[in-house]
Amino acid sequence: MGEGCALGVVLLALGGTISVPGGARGARLSGAEITAAVPGLTDLRVPLEVRDVQAVPSGSLTFAQVLDVVDVASRAVAEGADGVVVTQGTDTLEETAFLADLVWPHEAPFVLTGAMRQPAMAGADGPANVLAAVRVAAAREARGAGALVVLGDEVHAARWVRKTHSTSPAAFSSPDTGPLGHVVEGRVRLLLAAPRHEPLAAGCDRERLEASRVALHVVTLDDDGAQLQGLEATHAGLVVAGFGVGHVPDVLVPRLGTLAEHMPVVLTSRTGSGSVLRHTYKAPGSETDLLRRGLIDGGFLDPYKSRVLLRLLLASGAGRDHIAKAFAVRG
Ligand code: ASP
Numbered sequence: 001m002g003e004g005c006a007l008g009v010v011l012l013a014l015g016g017t018i019s020v021p022g023g024a025r026g027a028r029l030s031g032a033e034i035t036a037a038v039p040g041l042t043d044l045r046v047p048l049e050v051r052d053v054q055a056v057p058s059g060s061l062t063f064a065q066v067l068d069v070v071d072v073a074s075r076a077v078a079e080g081a082d083g084v085v086v087t088q089g090t091d092t093l094e095e096t097a098f099l100a101d102l103v104w105p106h107e108a109p110f111v112l113t114g115a116m117r118q119p120a121m122a123g124a125d126g127p128a129n130v131l132a133a134v135r136v137a138a139a140r141e142a143r144g145a146g147a148l149v150v151l152g153d154e155v156h157a158a159r160w161v162r163k164t165h166s167t168s169p170a171a172f173s174s175p176d177t178g179p180l181g182h183v184v185e186g187r188v189r190l191l192l193a194a195p196r197h198e199p200l201a202a203g204c205d206r207e208r209l210e211a212s213r214v215a216l217h218v219v220t221l222d223d224d225g226a227q228l229q230g231l232e233a234t235h236a237g238l239v240v241a242g243f244g245v246g247h248v249p250d251v252l253v254p255r256l257g258t259l260a261e262h263m264p265v266v267l268t269s270r271t272g273s274g275s276v277l278r279h280t281y282k283a284p285g286s287e288t289d290l291l292r293r294g295l296i297d298g299g300f301l302d303p304y305k306s307r308v309l310l311r312l313l314l315a316s317g318a319g320r321d322h323i324a325k326a327f328a329v330r331g
Contacts, residue, residue: 008047009083009137010076011035011130012069015055016089018115018126028055029119034087037119038127046138049081058089058096058114063311064206066096070103073110083109083137087130090114090163090171093149097158098305101147102312105199109142112158113150116169125152125169132183139188145180146196154179157194159330162272162302175273176300197330204315212236212314214307218270219243225252231259237310238265240295241303242287245269246276250284253293260294264314264323266306267291268298275300275331296324299331306331 013019013031021029031050035041041048053072054065073084088096097112104110113133115126133150136142147158151172160174173179181190214237217227231238238259242248246267248256259265267290269276277287278297291297298306309330313323 007049007076007080007082009049009085009134010073010081011048011050011085011087011134012053012072013050013055014053014058014061014069014086014088016058016087016091016114017118018087018089018113018129019055020118022118022120031087034119034126035130038130041131041134044131044134044138046082046134048134049076058092061088061092061096063099063209063308063315066099067103067204067209070100070110073100074104074106077106077108081108083111083139083142085130085133085137086110086112087126087133088112088114090116090151093172094158094162095304095308097147097149097161099308099312101158102200102309104147107143109137109139109145110147111137111142111150112147116151116167116171123169128153135183135186136188141181141188141190144196145190145194148180150183153183155181155183155188155190159194159305164272200312201316204312205317208317209311209315212311214239214311214314216241216303216307218303219248219252223249223252225249225255228252228255228259232262235263236314237263239298239303239307239310240265240267240290241270242267242276242290243269244271245274245280246287246290246298247281248285248290253285253289256290256295257293264310264320265295266298266301266310266327267295268301268303268306270303272302296320296327297331298327301327301331 019028113129149156165171218241
């Protein structure tokens with residue numbers, strides 16, 4: 001049952017491949033057109049209210065727009081919806097899902113889905129993804145699980161999911177954990193539970209959000225750190241995607257140390273899975289060296305998700321200690 005009078009599922013349609021008709025037709029498909037093409041959706045007997053929100057490619061979404069979508073979804077749940085589905089492009093899904101997860105305060109599931117193949121293509125995956133997403137949004141089993149990403153009949157935690165392939169219909173995976181569960185013969189089977197934390201304030205000051213620019217620097221072979229020059233003047237925070245367990249070339253260390261005196265600098269791994277270490281290596285540029293100079297341990301959070309968390313914390317006015325604690329809990 002929902003938190004008020006149960007109204008079923010509310011589907012909020014953004015843009016992305018799932019809405020790209022292909023061929024000569026230019027205009028994006030509306031949410032109603034997307035859902036009308038889903039075989040078996042009406043057989044679910046889940047009341048579905050479809051609303052069009054922002055018909056943009058997911059690469060053009062902003063934090064503010066995503067937080068607005070979360071607000072709309074939140075109101076729908078407060079009015080009685082059992083769950084929410086958001087359809088959007090897959091390119092930024094791993095970030096938008098985590099952003100929503102960080103602020104989602106409800107037991108009702110917030111489910112995101114999309115498609116890797118356009119609706120007119122052979123083997124289009126959008127319809128099956130929408131069907132599975134609605135099932136999950138309406139499922140008692142998914143209550144309390146926060147934001148979930150459903151594609152290919154897999155249910156992933158927003159906290160862990162990554163887009164790990166540019167074209168494959170099986171592009172989404174959770175390298176550190178695997179999926180939380182599956183949709184099997186229409187049944188939602190959750191095999192694992194992702195840890196949940198107190199939601200962060202969604203109503204962060206929008207002006208401060210705009211001002212809370214967080215840079216991401218991916219460390220590379222023979223990196224001289226030129227890209228890090230002047231960052232204090234333009235950004236409020238930095239995520240470093242280091243080598244392996246969180247290492248950088250030794251020549252970058254003084255610069256990163258100086259930056260860490262001016263802004264929160266979070267250390268993550270560029271590898272795509274696993275955590276950074278804290279005290280195994282001691283050489284200049286090692287994780288021990290960097291953390292000693294004030295960088296914050298990103299734990300298992302990948303660079304993209306770390307950037308989302310850091311920006312939201314900065315936008316809520318959090319200082320360095322609060323930010324370090326938040327990464328210790330969520331990283
Ligand atoms: N470029 C598209 C987007 O993210 C890709 C997709 O939907 O899969 O909007």
